Amino acid sequence: MNHFLLSTLTVGLLLLLFAVGDSYASEREKTSAMRLGRMKAMSCAGCHGMDGKGIERNGKWVAPAYSESAILRDDPEKLALIILKGIRKESEHYSGAMGGMETVYDDRSLAAVMTWVRNQYGGQDDHITADQVAEWRKKFSDHQGPVALGEITE
Numbered sequence: 561m562n563h564f565l566l567s568t569l570t571v572g573l574l575l576l577l578f579a580v581g582d583s584y585a586s587e588r589e590k591t592s593a594m595r596l597g598r599m600k601a602m603s604c605a606g607c608h609g610m611d612g613k614g615i616e617r618n619g620k621w622v623a624p625a626y627s628e629s630a631i632l633r634d635d636p637e638k639l640a641l642i643i644l645k646g647i648r649k650e651s652e653h654y655s656g657a658m659g660g661m662e663t664v665y666d667d668r669s670l671a672a673v674m675t676w677v678r679n680q681y682g683g684q685d686d687h688i689t690a691d692q693v694a695e696w697r698k699k700f701s702d703h704q705g706p707v708a709l710g711e712i713t714e
């Protein structure tokens with residue numbers, strides 16, 4: 561084998577190894593985010609239920625099932641916005657109201673909760689990062705009070 565071919569092959573093999581190593585690392589990071597998110601989403605379960613199917617109490621819903629939410633399937637910044645700021649109570653349909661949780665979660669925990677809830681119930685397979693959450697926190701820092709759903713849905 562000539563020298564040129566050999567070094568080309570070596571470089572190619574190294575690149576392949578790096579690529580495989582990289583995807584293992586990001587797979588591991590996502591697995592740990594899913595584990596953390598599942599734990600941190602216990603605060604959501606108080607209203608949305610341990611199984612995410614919502615809670616009905618005395619003939620009224622405390623909060624809806626995640627499966628009813630189009631926001632879980634939408635641009636993740638919408639989910640970030642409603643978790644950070646909460647949802648304005650505009651009807652008597654639910655006995656509960658979702659309060660803002662911007663002081664409850666740090667960026668890493670909120671990213672983990674979002675990753676978990678989107679993957680588990682929103683049919684998504686993405687991995688939301690703490691950096692994305694930090695950006696959204698900054699972007700929405702001027703948003704006063706809970707979100708009216710009409711602001712973010714057509």
Ligand code: HEC
Nearest residue numbers: 603604607622623624629630631643647654656657658677
């Ligand atoms: C104190 C009760 C409560 C807690 C805690 C709570 N929620 Fe909610 N959530 C609600 C209620 C009530 C609604 C329905 C609001 C409405 O439609 O007016 C809702 C709606 C939602 C929706 C659907 C929005 C839509 O219309 O598509 C999502 C998604 C959601 N919550 C996610 C979460 C996540 C994730 C957490 C935890 C980080 C959480 N909620 C914590 C009460 C709660």
